[in-house]
Amino acid sequence: MTFAVVLHLAYWQLTIIKLLVVLSVVPLGALVLGYVFLMKVMAHMQSRLGPMDSGGLASRPGLRENPFLPHGWFQLIGDFVKFVQKEDIFPALADRWVFALAPAVVIMSTFLLFVVVPAGPHLIAQNLDVGIFFALAVSSLSVLGVLMAGWASANKYSLMGALRAAGQLIAYELPMVLGIMGVVVQAGTMSLQGIVLAQAHGSIFGFGRLGEPFVITQFFGFLLFLAAAQAELIQTPFDMPLAESELVAGYLTEYSGLRYLLFYMAETASAFAFAAIAATLFLGGWYLPGIGPSRQLADVIGPFVLGAKIMLVAFLIYWIRFTYPRLREDQLQTFAWKYLIPLSLVNILVTGILKVVF
Numbered sequence: 531m532t533f534a535v536v537l538h539l540a541y542w543q544l545t546i547i548k549l550l551v552v553l554s555v556v557p558l559g560a561l562v563l564g565y566v567f568l569m570k571v572m573a574h575m576q577s578r579l580g581p582m583d584s585g586g587l588a589s590r591p592g593l594r595e596n597p598f599l600p601h602g603w604f605q606l607i608g609d610f611v612k613f614v615q616k617e618d619i620f621p622a623l624a625d626r627w628v629f630a631l632a633p634a635v636v637i638m639s640t641f642l643l644f645v646v647v648p649a650g651p652h653l654i655a656q657n658l659d660v661g662i663f664f665a666l667a668v669s670s671l672s673v674l675g676v677l678m679a680g681w682a683s684a685n686k687y688s689l690m691g692a693l694r695a696a697g698q699l700i701a702y703e704l705p706m707v708l709g710i711m712g713v714v715v716q717a718g719t720m721s722l723q724g725i726v727l728a729q730a731h732g733s734i735f736g737f738g739r740l741g742e743p744f745v746i747t748q749f750f751g752f753l754l755f756l757a758a759a760q761a762e763l764i765q766t767p768f769d770m771p772l773a774e775s776e777l778v779a780g781y782l783t784e785y786s787g788l789r790y791l792l793f794y795m796a797e798t799a800s801a802f803a804f805a806a807i808a809a810t811l812f813l814g815g816w817y818l819p820g821i822g823p824s825r826q827l828a829d830v831i832g833p834f835v836l837g838a839k840i841m842l843v844a845f846l847i848y849w850i851r852f853t854y855p856r857l858r859e860d861q862l863q864t865f866a867w868k869y870l871i872p873l874s875l876v877n878i879l880v881t882g883i884l885k886v887v888f
Contacts, residue, residue, distance in 0.1 A: 548655040548656075551655070552641060552644045552645060552655055553641065555644045555799075555802075556637070556640055556641055556644070556795070556799040556802075557795065557799070559798070559799045559802030559803070560795045560798040560799040560802065561606055562802070563798050563799075563801055563802050563844055563848075564606050564798050565602075565603055565605075565606055566841070566844075567844060567845070567848040568798075568848075569581055569602060569605060569606075570602075571845070571848060571852075572848070572852050575852050576852075580602060581602030581605035582602050583602065610791065613787055613788055613790065613791040614787070614788055614791075615787075616786055616787035616788075617786065617787060618786065618787040618788060618789060619784070619786045619787070621683060621684050621685065621784050622684075623684035624682055624683055624684050624784065625681075625682040625684070626682075628678050628681070628682035629678075629679070629682035629683060629784075630789070631678065632675045632676075632678035632679035632682060632789075633675065633679070633785070633789045633792035633793050633796070634675075634792070635671060635672070635674055635675030635678060636671075636672045636675035636676065636679075636792070636793060636796045637792050637793075637795065637796040637799070638671065638675075639668050639669055639670075639671035639672045639675070639796075639800075640672075640796050640799045640800045640803055642664075642668035642671075643665055643668060643669060643800070643803040643804075643806075643807070644803060644806070645664070646658055646661035646662075646664050646665055646722050647665075647722060647803070647806045647807065647810060648722055648723045648726060648810065648815060648816060648832075649816050649832050649833040649836050650816050650828055650829035650830075650832030650833065651723075651816075651823050651824070651828050651829055651832070652829055653816070653829055653832060653833065654722075654723060657721065657722075657723050658721065659719075659720065659721050659724075660720045660721070661720060661721045661722040661723070662710060662714065662720045662721075662722055662725070662807075662811070663720050665722070665807060666703070666706070666707055666710070669703075669762065669800075669803075670699075670703060672699070672762075672796070672800070673695075673696050673699045673700065676692050676695045676696060676699070676771075676781055677692050677693075677696050679692060679781040679782070679785070679793075680692020680693065680695075680780075680781040683781070683783065683784040683785075684784075685783055685784050687778050687779075687780070687783050688780065688781050688782075688783045688784055689781075690780075691771045691772060691779070691780025691781040691782075691783070692771070692780070692781040694770055694771040694780070694859065695764060695771035695772075695780065695781060697863070698761055698764070698768065698770070698771060698862060698863075699761075699762060699764075701761075701863055701866040701867065702757075702758045702761035702762055702768075702866050702870070703758070703762070704866070704870075704871055704874075705754050705757070705758045705866060705870035705871050705873075705874045706754070706755060706758035706759065706762065708754070708871065708874035708875060708877075708878060709750075709751040709752075709754030709755045709758060709874050709877065710751070710755065710811060711874075711878050711881075712748045712750075712751040712874075712877050712878055712881040713725060713744050713748050713751060713811045713812070715878065715881050715882055715885055716728075716744060716747060716748065716881055716885060717729075717744070722807075722810050722811075722815070725744075725810065725811060725815075726810060726814060726815040726816065726817055726823075727817075727823055728742075729741050729742050729743055729744055729814040729815075729817060730814065730817040730822075730823050731823075734746065739819060739820075740819045741814055741817060741819055743812065743813055743814050744811060744812045744814075745812040745813055747881075748812060748877075748881070750873065750877045751812070751874075751877050751881075752808070752812045754870055754873065754874050754877065755808055755811070755812070756808065756843075756846060756847065756850070757865075757870060758870065759801075759804040759808065759847065760847060760850055760851070761862070761866070762800070762804065763797055763800055763801050763804065763847070764797070765797075765801075765847070765850075765851045766850075766851045766852075766854060766855070766856055767850070767851075767854040767855060767856050767857045768856075768857060768862055769856055770856060770857065770858070770859050770862055801844060801847055801848075802840065802844065804843075804847070805840045805841075805843040805844040805847060806836065806840050808843045809836060809839035809840050809842070809843050810836070813839045813842075813843070814839075815835075815836055815839070816828065816832030816833065816835050816836045817832075817835070818831060818832075818835045
């Protein structure tokens with residue numbers, strides 16, 4: 531990394547900095563998406579205000595009407611304090627070690643996703659040649675954590691929810707992988723940094739000023755990725771594993787306090803991570819037209835450009851969540867196996883043909 535040379539950092543010092551950055555992205559990403567979308571965007575979509583008086587200048591008299599001042603931003607901090615103060619309950623028949631480790635396994639997979647996401651030409655924790663393969667592999671680790679939580683809870687509702695979640699996650703990993711394959715074929719690399727550079731140096735019908743965002747040529751792949759990511763996050767309309775009317779809260783039924791918060795944080799941070807991957811694969815990531823990838827300015831504004839694209843993709847993810855009703859279990863599986871997977875195979879076939887012809 532460039533700043534490592536400028537500051538004369540040792541390898542272990544650079545590794546610690548990378549680790550701290552990656553560890554900070556998860557809570558910050560969960561905090562941003564939780565406040566912006568779960569509290570404010572959803573509130574406005576449902577014609578209500580959401581939290582208004584907890585923290586910020588908006589809590590002062592006479593300032594609440596100003597839409598440019600923060601309002602209710604401290605609500606999530608208050609929720610965090612509430613969860614920390616709650617009792618950490620272990621069911622009497624639970625496998626205590628497995629029950630305790632399950633949230634850590636789930637959130638660990640979220641942390642690992644950010645290792646290969648580039649935020650600039652030199653701002654990346656580890657630039658792997660198989661970066662997208664690594665991201666898809668570590669995202670699958672959450673299935674183990676979910677199964678651990680359901681089995682160790684010694685609760686039939688938790689076990690049913692975990693089995694539903696595992697079946698759903700495995701089913702929707704296939705269209706996600708196949709949807710990404712179109713991008714890999716077109717870019718000719720599995721490196722996320724390489725995919726960004728392929729979009730930066732590409733051109734649309736000979737016009738190269740804007741690069742070649744793959745969302746144009748891989749629009750169906752983008753839609754497939756969004757649908758699969760929605761199911762991987764176990765969000766509406768794919769939240770059957772947590773269906774309150776049937777399973778109380780699914781594999782989370784017996785969890786409380788900080789461990790429950792870790793599951794919730796992992797879900798929101800995973801939405802941030804999937805939005806970052808989608809922005810990198812389909813929207814050019816940190817690249818901004820007019821600023822060459824080789825310029826040092828790209829490292830400065832790259833994180834902000836990537837952040838803006840992440841918020842755009844996250845808006846689409848949460849828009850779907852707030853709009854559509856829950857699917858039945860048979861509808862959920864049918865949608866994956868009969869529609870998404872065949873469409874993703876067709877997308878790969880068309881991409882391969884066009885790659886060879888042009």
